[in-house]
Amino acid sequence: MRTTRRTLTAAAGLLLLFAATVPASAQPPERGVYEISAGAQERVARAGVDVLGVRDGTLTVVASPAEVASLRAEGLDLRPVGDVDRVLAERNPDRRAAPGDFPAGDEGYHTYAEVTAELRQAAQDHGDVTALSSVGESFEGRALHLVKISDHVERDEAEPEVLFTCNQHAREHLTTEMCLHIVQRFTDSYGHDPVVTQFVDSREIYVIPTVNPDGAEYDIAGGRYQGWRKNRQGEGTDLNRNWGHRWGCCGGSSGHEGSETYRGTAAFSAPETKAVADFVDSRVVGGTQQITGHIDFHSYSELVLWPYGHTTDDVGEGMTPDQAQRLRSVGEEMAAANGYTPQQSSDLYVTDGDINDWMWGRHRILSFTFEMYPADGPGLDGFYPPDEQIRPQTERNDAAVDILLREAGADRA
Template sequence: MRKKSTSLERANKYLAEKGEVIFTFKATSQSQFFELNEILSVSHRKVDQKNLEVEAYANKIQFEKFLSYGLPFQVTAADNEIAQEVRPKKNGKIASTWDSTWDSYPQYSEYVAKMNYWANTYPNLCTLQSIGTTPNGRALYALKISDNASTDETEPEFLYTSSMHGDEITGYPTMLHLIDYLLTNYGSLSEVTNLVNGTELYICPLANPDGSYKTAGNDILNSTGNTATRANANGVDLNRNYPDPIGGIHPDGLAYQPETLAFLSFEQTRNFVLSANYHGGAEVVNFPWDTSTSATGASAVSIHPHDSYFRYISQEYAQSAQTADGNLNYMDDVYGTGQFPGTTNGAIWYTVKGGRQDNNNFYNHNKEVTIEISVTKFPLASALLFHWDRNKQALLNLVKQASYGLQVL
């Protein structure tokens, strides 16, 4: 009989193969819970502050620090591997129509080709730029969409990005679908035409390509089932790597990663008034602040001065997605008390230092929210249209918010 592997053996296996491991544990006290939150990368999928239970990611150094606490933990294949096809087969053959059916994940080369295709096919409506390069040499692409895309006009600037955690992948094809929807319906749908005419919209569909295509070269998955990773190629959680209003210049104690530097530079050269970055593991719109001065979670400092505005746009997004779902059970997660279903103050959920959201709000005065688009971080390809259908109108409505209110030219 084959000996069943232990959680420690499985952890070492995944650390060797992917450079990170996902595991669950239960802290012994609230203070220990928040202490470990400073060491590990907490997953969105399972955070239970009441029962002190958490799912977390760790690289080798982080995991060794965790082991020093002597806490029991569980490592499962279900959390660390995904055995599924990312390109459904039709008539026994792999389909090549991902960008017309939108029911599968693209290869990296297909992603690059499609971004260039849009820029070449719609030169008046969009321009493509590389804002930086990853450790593995991949470009970080941002596509600008506007009625006069090659000109900087006195219009509000909006930014969508997705998948800075490379294994939280639902938003990636959703952003590609949004680009295609805007470009192909410009001039025929008044809602799209008015939005493009009045906004300079930037979309970065894939903010961590080295993580998303970590172990498979040109594909997202490889033959062994090992999937994309949360961290970048250097094993760093990019959403803990930003300057933080509470955590300081280097809250994770690490050098800024190439991806971090690229976005810091890009965002400082633009005048974004509103932005959203897409994650996975829950279904909720997360608004500032994520960080907190409290050692045990949220405090008064966690409330943004424009809290009412953030609650308004977050609720609008959540309600739109809920309506598109027929008010069944999509985008209605609740964390803490006093939160509208599908929305949460970040620190009330769990605290984050070094996150992109707080960095943009504090240093760039750009109102950014974090949108958790799917409970499953890496859903079946057949579920991608489900998420597009439920988020399409919410995506458009959020961009419209950039044009409301007083504008200074």
């Protein structure tokens, strides 16, 4: 019998208790959770703190004592919500899982070894439409799996290509399940579901289920959640600040290695981002980029985001008003399908060196980020929804995925 874990509601109550018992004047914990009122997004982004989520203008962040002192010196009101290590201690069950597995009660999530096994099984069972390879290796030497799904999978056909990437941030395990669901849906249902069959016959679908396998494995080390975000290179690089378009330009990342939004020593200094970028670059055939649509899955907040992230202007450099409107229109249609909130990425807060800006800025790919379930959370626990949510929250995006596949075949704006 699976041990039932405490609910998010219970965790929320725990954090509210912390908020009531930890005065702002107390010594901040080493990793404190704080709420900051609306209007502070730019200053918070520049500080390099870990933004857990934004809801109705209120930011929930994790900050060190030095970061807390710096932000308060700027006049920001940081309301203590909890202590990360205490929250994780409460979140992790007393009964330890087997080393390398998810915490007891969350075994429905897939470890790297289990992801690998699932992908190999899909390629074996559906070899007529499925090919498994990799785009390269992670810092610690794990293969960055790449699945191709197409009716003539062994050939490079003149068909629109679509890429789905997941798990750039280590603790966002629900996103890996999203990419696995895409693989399973477009292989198991091929020849049975007419919508799936039509897309597999007319598109080349690529899926990278985990861009950050090292960080994801570290996050469940010892069968207990660690709250880890970055890769495992040195003190860790935030992979979604390491992409080459306007890298480090605009106060949307940190140059401090200990920061949760550390952008690395240079664009693509992380082997994971370089490997994925090299693959995307390789899809330029005869001077034309074959990948025309892309979704990068994250958690949490239930948002559909589109470029640009590095500027609050609706139309940035290299983007016409018509192109900006197309990004918005597709994003809004997908959000209507899955019930997320649509917005330009920088409306949340400014980021530079992110994957969507690079995909569009370099290749004019219709590129979006989906921030998955939950819509909001009590802080860090929002990254760890119960495994009972895997199926409903991945299936929830089926229609939105189909919209992108449809749009990938449309004429480029």
